[in-house]
Amino acid sequence: MPLGGHVVRSGARLAVDRSVPGLIVKIGSYPLHHGGVGAIRTLGRLGVPMYAVTEDRWTPAAASRYLRGRFVWPTTGREDPERLVAGLLRIGRRIGRPTLLIPTDEEAAVLTAEHAEALAGSFLFPRPAPGLPRRLASKQGLHELCTAHGVPSPAAVFPGSYADIEAYAGRARFPVVAKNREAFVRRARPAVTGTTRIAGPQQLLDLARDWGPRPGVILQEYLPREHAEDWVVHGCFAADGAPLALFTGVKVRSWPPHAGMTACAHVADNPELAKMSARFIRRIGFTGIADLDWRFDRRDGRYKLLDFNPRMGAQFRLFENTAGVDVVRAQHLALTGRTVPEGAQRTGHRFVVENVDLPARWAYRRSGRRPPHVPAPAAGTELAWFAGDDPLPFLTMLARSAGPGARHLMQLRRAGRRAGAQAPIEQGEGPN
Known part of the structure; x- marks a missing residue:
């Protein structure tokens, strides 16, 4: 054909x-x-x-x-x-x-x-x-719906501050993935461009310094x-x-x-x-x-x-x-x-x-x-x-x-x- x-x-x-x-x-x-x-x-x-x-x-x-x-x-x-x-x-x-x-x-x-x-x-x-x-x-909204209805999704956290990110960096298994938490990133300056794979704790901390006092990101398990x-x-x-x-x-x-x-x-x-x-x-x-x-x-x-x-x-x-x-x-x-x-x-x-x-x-x-x-x-x-x-x-x-x-x-x-x-x-x- x-x-x-x-x-x-x-x-x-x-x-x-x-x-x-x-x-x-x-x-x-x-x-x-x-x-x-x-x-x-x-x-x-x-x-x-x-x-x-x-x-x-x-x-x-x-x-x-x-x-x-x-x-x-x-x-x-x-x-x-x-x-x-x-x-x-x-x-x-x-x-x-x-x-x-x-x-x-x-x-x-x-x-x-x-x-x-x-x-x-x-x-x-x-x-x-x-x-x-x-x-x-919304990445957070979808994750919450998946959790509520027993649908598998990658493990994720939603940090509310730089301190939360520091704590996560100390316990996370790297690499991890960072995404913008909300879908409408055109309405404000996005924290990350698309989906970004982060190799280790120091890279995460360096990137997070630009995310402001209330990071609009989701940090998610990386599926190889x-x-x-x-x-x-x-x-x-x-x-x-x-x-x-x-x-x-x-x-x-x-x-x-x-x-x-x-x-x-x-x-x-x-x-x-x-x-x-x-x-x-x-x-x-x-x-x-x-x-x-x-x-x-x-x-x-x-x-x-x-x-x-x-x-x-x-x-x-x-x-x-x-x-x-x-x-x-x-x-x-x-x-x-x-x-x-x-x-x-x-x-x-x-x-x-x-x-x-x-x-x-x-x-x-x-x-x-x-x-x-x-x-x-x-x-x-x-x-x-x-x-x-x-x-x-x-x-x-x-x-x-x-x-x-x-x-x-x-x-x-x-x-x-x-x-x-x-x-x-x-x-x-x-x-x-």
């Missing part, structure tokens, strides 16, 4: 309501976001009118043939929520009919949940408890990559927590190496992990689309939940069932009162993000380390950017990657060379 070719025909028989448009909503500047392009294509191919919030007129999403209209609205993530809600309502009035909201980042997902009453007249979206998406997006497998779970869940679509796969390569955004992933059936994820989501009362990152720790044989993104994941087009349903299509069907067809997840497929998988391949080969779990050769490949029926987003991505983007790529490659020691091991442009 040709690369990217199977997606044109998939879902052709789905009985979608074409009178209900979709709107891609993002907060902050990350123009090279393949997830938004994937959402525009997956509903646009079914005849659903698609709109998008874009940073400017020349983003890959804005170039898609399946986009009915774009709303150029640069945001930083530091705006008052009331201003963002007012902007969304203006967009809703311009579209002129109830529209499915499709957030591509945590800020947009949280904004929608916390201002649901104001947005409900113009938009369709799932209705979890208003504070739940913010709690799930040589003893771990990275798994992803994507699902769409009804108001009662029942899965409308549920998929499992393996992250084969990421960028920067061994952490960060997905560069290549494969579909892989994992009934145990699917059951764990569905049970957790039902217990916490989440509804809507979710993207979960799990790490299988070979040392104790347990899956540990690392991240819970309460929105569509950028690599969601890896997954589709035999009825042509992915999580975005499932959400549109469910919220427009249509039946979501059941089906097994398609097997043997992989997903490749062309612009980041190239440096990822180079870095993995240079390190000589391969992921412990590499599926059999894929039966078909879904490319994040290129599609024969919609080539302009790919060309726009290439054009935007030139010039300043090329310098950015060189910086990422240098980061990849350092990723085995003290450099940040998770970073990227925009949501994963």
Whole structure:
């Protein structure tokens, strides 16, 4: 099957309501976001009118043939929520009919949940408890939910002062991982850039001197990559927590190496992990689309939940069932009162993000380390950017990657060379 070719025909028989448009909503500047392009294509191919919030007129999403209209609205993530809600309502009035909201980042997902009453007249979206998406997006909030519901997660502490860090440095088993405690690091100066592996006590103490009197970090157990497998779970869940679509796969390569955004992933059936994820989501009362990152720790044989993104994941087009349903299509069907067809997840497929998988391949080969779990050769490949029926987003991505983007790529490659020691091991442009 040709690369990217199977997606044109998939879902052709789905009985979608074409009178209900979709709107891609993002907060902050990350123009090279393949997830938004994937959402525009997956509903646009079914005849659903698609709109998008874009940073400017020349983003890959804005170039898609399946986009009915774009709303150029640069945001930083530091705006008052009331201003963002007012902007969304203006967009809703311009579209002129109830529209499915499709957030591509945590800020947009949280904004929608916390201002649901104001947005409900113009938009369709799932209705979890208003504070739940913010709690799930927070490292501390997620850790607390895992503890409360018996879900394994890496051991973690949340220091409240430099003295707490000094005490932890004296008893911790290194290396450890430092992450920002809250998801919305654009609203304030982040303590760390992405996820940072810390080799020893002195390095921790040196870094912590810049974290201020109330460190906004989580210090977490490091799960060695040589003893771990990275798994992803994507699902769409009804108001009662029942899965409308549920998929499992393996992250084969990421960028920067061994952490960060997905560069290549494969579909892989994992009934145990699917059951764990569905049970957790039902217990916490989440509804809507979710993207979960799990790490299988070979040392104790347990899956540990690392991240819970309460929105569509950028690599969601890896997954589709035999009825042509992915999580975005499932959400549109469910919220427009249509039946979501059941089906097994398609097997043997992989997903490749062309612009980041190239440096990822180079870095993995240079390190000589391969992921412990590499599926059999894929039966078909879904490319994040290129599609024969919609080539302009790919060309726009290439054009935007030139010039300043090329310098950015060189910086990422240098980061990849350092990723085995003290450099940040998770970073990227925009949501994963």
